[in-house]
Amino acid sequence: MTFRARHLLGIEQLSPLEITTILDLADRYVDLNRRTVKSSDVLAGMTQINMFFENSTRTQASFELAGKRLGADVMNMSVAQSSVKKGETLIDTAMTLNAMHPDLLVVRHGASGAVNLLASKVNCAVLNAGDGRHEHPTQALLDALTIRRAKGRIQRLTVAICGDIAHSRVARSNLILLGKMENRIRLIAPPTLMPAGVQEFGCELYDDMKKGLEGADVVMMLRLQKERMDGGFIPSEREYYHRYGLDAEKLAFAKPDAIVMHPGPMNRGVEIDGEIADDINRSVIQEQVEMGVAIRMACMDLLARNLRAERGRALAGNLA
Amino acid sequence: MTTLHLTNAQVIDPEGGTVTLGSVTLTKGVIAAMGGAKPKGATEIDCAGHYLAPGIVDIGVKVGEPGERHKESFRSAGLAAAAGGVTTIIARPDTTPAIDTPETLEFVTRRAAEASPVRIRHMAALTKGREGREMTEIGFLLDAGAVAFTDAFAVTTDTKALSRALTYARSLGALVIGHPQEPGLSAGAATTSGKFASLRGLPAVSPIAERMGLDRDLALVEMTGARYHADQITTRHALPALERAKAQGLDVTAGTSIHHLTLNEIDVGDYRTFFKFTPPLRSEEDRLAMVEAVANGLIDTISSMHTPADEESKRLPFEEAASGAVALETFLPAAMRLFHAGHIDLPHIFRAMSLNPARRLNLPQGRMALGAPADLILFDPHAPFVMDRFTLRSKSKNTPFDGQRMEGKVLATFVAGTQVFKA
Numbered sequence: 220m221t222f223r224a225r226h227l228l229g230i231e232q233l234s235p236l237e238i239t240t241i242l243d244l245a246d247r248y249v250d251l252n253r254r255t256v257k258s259s260d261v262l263a264g265m266t267q268i269n270m271f272f273e274n275s276t277r278t279q280a281s282f283e284l285a286g287k288r289l290g291a292d293v294m295n296m297s298v299a300q301s302s303v304k305k306g307e308t309l310i311d312t313a314m315t316l317n318a319m320h321p322d323l324l325v326v327r328h329g330a331s332g333a334v335n336l337l338a339s340k341v342n343c344a345v346l347n348a349g350d351g352r353h354e355h356p357t358q359a360l361l362d363a364l365t366i367r368r369a370k371g372r373i374q375r376l377t378v379a380i381c382g383d384i385a386h387s388r389v390a391r392s393n394l395i396l397l398g399k400m401e402n403r404i405r406l407i408a409p410p411t412l413m414p415a416g417v418q419e420f421g422c423e424l425y426d427d428m429k430k431g432l433e434g435a436d437v438v439m440m441l442r443l444q445k446e447r448m449d450g451g452f453i454p455s456e457r458e459y460y461h462r463y464g465l466d467a468e469k470l471a472f473a474k475p476d477a478i479v480m481h482p483g484p485m486n487r488g489v490e491i492d493g494e495i496a497d498d499i500n501r502s503v504i505q506e507q508v509e510m511g512v513a514i515r516m517a518c519m520d521l522l523a524r525n526l527r528a529e530r531g532r533a534l535a536g537n538l539a
Numbered sequence: 540m541t542t543l544h545l546t547n548a549q550v551i552d553p554e555g556g557t558v559t560l561g562s563v564t565l566t567k568g569v570i571a572a573m574g575g576a577k578p579k580g581a582t583e584i585d586c587a588g589h590y591l592a593p594g595i596v597d598i599g600v601k602v603g604e605p606g607e608r609h610k611e612s613f614r615s616a617g618l619a620a621a622a623g624g625v626t627t628i629i630a631r632p633d634t635t636p637a638i639d640t641p642e643t644l645e646f647v648t649r650r651a652a653e654a655s656p657v658r659i660r661h662m663a664a665l666t667k668g669r670e671g672r673e674m675t676e677i678g679f680l681l682d683a684g685a686v687a688f689t690d691a692f693a694v695t696t697d698t699k700a701l702s703r704a705l706t707y708a709r710s711l712g713a714l715v716i717g718h719p720q721e722p723g724l725s726a727g728a729a730t731t732s733g734k735f736a737s738l739r740g741l742p743a744v745s746p747i748a749e750r751m752g753l754d755r756d757l758a759l760v761e762m763t764g765a766r767y768h769a770d771q772i773t774t775r776h777a778l779p780a781l782e783r784a785k786a787q788g789l790d791v792t793a794g795t796s797i798h799h800l801t802l803n804e805i806d807v808g809d810y811r812t813f814f815k816f817t818p819p820l821r822s823e824e825d826r827l828a829m830v831e832a833v834a835n836g837l838i839d840t841i842s843s844m845h846t847p848a849d850e851e852s853k854r855l856p857f858e859e860a861a862s863g864a865v866a867l868e869t870f871l872p873a874a875m876r877l878f879h880a881g882h883i884d885l886p887h888i889f890r891a892m893s894l895n896p897a898r899r900l901n902l903p904q905g906r907m908a909l910g911a912p913a914d915l916i917l918f919d920p921h922a923p924f925v926m927d928r929f930t931l932r933s934k935s936k937n938t939p940f941d942g943q944r945m946e947g948k949v950l951a952t953f954v955a956g957t958q959v960f961k962a
Contacts (some may be wrong), residue, residue, distance in 0.1 A: 231738075308851070309856065310855075330856030331810070331858065332739065336855075350740075354740070388740060391740055415733050415736065415737055415743065
């Protein structure tokens with residue numbers, strides 16, 4: 220078992236072995252979560268603060284539940300409508316919270332790199348719950364767990380990621396993770412939503428969805444954010460759905476047993492056809508949500524172990 | 540005024556492109572003799588074989604007066620410049636308020652003369668409030684001592700207003716300094732588009748936006764016949780247009796910044812905001828192309844683009860953080876990296892840092908010749924040190940070179956024949 224990280228800021232900093240460690244532990248938490256009595260005392264006595272500078276329902280609920288099932292004292296701060304509006308800087312907010320001695324800080328922020336900045340200023344473990352267009356590591360990990368459980372492995376698969384790649388932190392974390400685990404990655408998007416230089420990451424780029432889906436084991440759809448439609452990235456919702464919306468006709472180009480994923484929340488009829496999203500033989504979208512809680516429990520458990528070990532060493536050092 | 544006799548110096552002549560061991564005599568504010576014997580009553584300074592060059596003329600230094608004196612005052616900027624070998628600061632007008640009236644210009648000129656040990660000359664805004672709509676009183680501002688006209692980083696989309704300002708400036712022979720950039724493309728950008736920006740998830744601008752801005756400006760120069768200088772050329776995509784304009788005989792010159800010659804986009808690393816610049820740092824390919832363009836003279840000048848920023852404005856997420864770096868004191872050691880790497884020799888470096896900027900602004904500085912102003916620096920290009928930003932004389936400490944090993948130290952600075960700095 221290998222996991223040395225102090226914070227979970229992104230997939231970029233994790234080794235394949237660390238990723239496997241998280242997935243293995245999360246598998247055990249999936250079992251725990253399916254029992255009637257779901258509580259554990261792994262984080263008993265520890266304080267977890269969820270600090271969301273951007274609105275979120277699903278991710279915040281998932282982190283909250285994960286913390287509570289592990290026995291932590293969980294506090295939610297919706298910073299989106301508080302002191303930040305009064306002009307307090309990110310660092311000041313972080314320092315204020317730090318003074319209250321949290322052990323785990325879960326942070327979502329609208330600016331890329333904001334969580335890294337914050338992590339450098341506090342002395343607890345920081346989990347990135349999404350920063351700008353940069354990374355969303357727990358999403359990529361829960362996607363990996365979902366794939367591993369559905370396909371039996373997380374190597375040598377052909378994974379197609381479709382939609383608004385340019386503005387998606389989910390896509391970024393996923394393509395780093397899937398690359399580290401040695402999968403074949405295809406990115407499918409209109410050229411306006413494809414980030415520059417991404418071919419150098421070792422993925423294949425497609426603007427034709429049918430070609431991109433050919434022979435895929437996994438089809439990962441991304442959410443098209445409403446504001447992108449006003450930004451002139453695509454001509455209209457209906458043309459987008461026609462060319463890049465996942466329907467039965469396009470899905471037929473993927474392998475017959477290909478699974479369909481979506482990080483949620485879905486825009487039915489924009490990027491995904493409602494019937495496919497609900498098809499229990501193809502769609503693993505509900506499993507993704509379930510895996511999310513388990514992954515977050517695993518990540519917090521591992522970070523808490525490292526935190527305890529570090530504090531123990533510091534204490535021993537003081538005594539010596 | 541005492542006469543100074545500097546002996547045993549490697550004298551750099553940027554015009555002749557030579558370095559010769561000899562002596563220089565400074566009297567009454569000018570270079571009175573070169574290679575002569577010590578005149579009677581002169582104070583002798585033994586340069587111990589170190590290098591003597593014309594002081595740096597730095598186009599585009601931001602001083603915080605008026606409006607942001609907590610970031611940099613004329614005093615702190617002047618002391619930093621003296622220690623960094625900059626003997627003439629050409630200050631930017633992007634202050635609060637902008638330097639766009641003769642009254643404001645007279646005020647800052649007086650303040651600068653009182654406070655600074657080195658020369659400070661001012662550029663004035665090209666348009667009122669740097670808003671790109673109405674031209675400033677270019678004639679009055681010239682009379683009040685403006686050396687050039689620029690809206691600094693503000694790029695107007697009103698091409699008609701710009702063409703009028705250029706036409707009017709031409710009639711007075713005023714130099715207009717542009718910031719080549721297509722503002723529609725660069726709005727909100729914090730990095731150069733490419734693999735690194737995509738990996739970091741930062742909003743980015745294509746380097747082509749600089750070429751588009753330059754293309755537009757050069758077309759207007761062709762149309763109006765104005766004297767034009769591009770403040771910073773930073774990508775190889777802009778070079779062919781510059782080369783064509785010069786071959787065509789347009790009155791065009793271009794500069795680049797020392798940061799774009801010595802750093803690249805990867806240096807941003809883990810969202811280090813001290814590496815955020817306008818325009819953003821470019822690819823290594825672009826950096827090398829800029830070094831080459833300075834070496835072959837296509838790019839005429841190197842500037843520090845000194846931009847003080849306080850801690851608060853840098854301790855923010857990368858997208859929200861302020862752009863720019865203080866650079867008066869790191870300019871010379873950073874430039875020495877180009878020398879030590881074997882890219883550009885010393886006379887050429889001082890051509891780009893001293894001679895060409897002075898020439899372009901019609902100033903007598905920048906030359907190592909009889910009768911030239913005695914604005915000289917004595918430096919050791921090999922002296923090693925580790926940069927500690929808290930030792931800087933600038934009020935702001937935002938340097939990307941913090942903690943880096945550098946070579947090149949200014950030992951003495953002379954302005955108008957008087958020593959203003961001694962290491």
